[in-house]
Amino acid sequence: MWEGExxxxxxxxxxxxxxxxxxxxxxxxxxxxGEIDIFPVNYYADGETLLLRTAPGTKLLELTVNSHxxxxxxxxxxxxxxxxxxxxxxxxLERQAEIDEADQTPLVPWIPxxxxxxxxxxxxxxxxxxxxxxxxxxxx
Numbered sequence: 001m002w003e004g005e006x007x008x009x010x011x012x013x014x015x016x017x018x019x020x021x022x023x024x025x026x027x028x029x030x031x032x033x034g035e036i037d038i039f040p041v042n043y044y045a046d047g048e049t050l051l052l053r054t055a056p057g058t059k060l061l062e063l064t065v066n067s068h069x070x071x072x073x074x075x076x077x078x079x080x081x082x083x084x085x086x087x088x089x090x091x092x093l094e095r096q097a098e099i100d101e102a103d104q105t106p107l108v109p110w111i112p113x114x115x116x117x118x119x120x121x122x123x124x125x126x127x128x129x130x131x132x133x134x135x136x137x138x139x140x
Contacts, residue, residue: 011128016084020045029070032062044107053115063090084128093118
């Protein structure tokens, strides 16, 4: 699988979605008024979109100002590390039928807070890489 020192392998679409489906913690990056914010979020990946829950506050306000977002997840083992980045558009779910459908997913807040607002992220692009973890090569 690995070729040469410090190899990086691009992940295929199925592997990117598999990693998204089998994880649930990410960092959400968004921008409003020229400022970039990054928020830890838990999410649910249904295979086509990402769903998250939030409450009124800075994150929701920034999502309504600028719906273009990036979501990043990563992980590692002793042998390798990986990263998946989703860039897309976020939209607050407004219709009751959408909210009822979202209520049926396994998405629940990680902390005991009321997060009753659903946001769906529709990807425009998904990238992913796997990195070989190995000792640093000799410098000299």
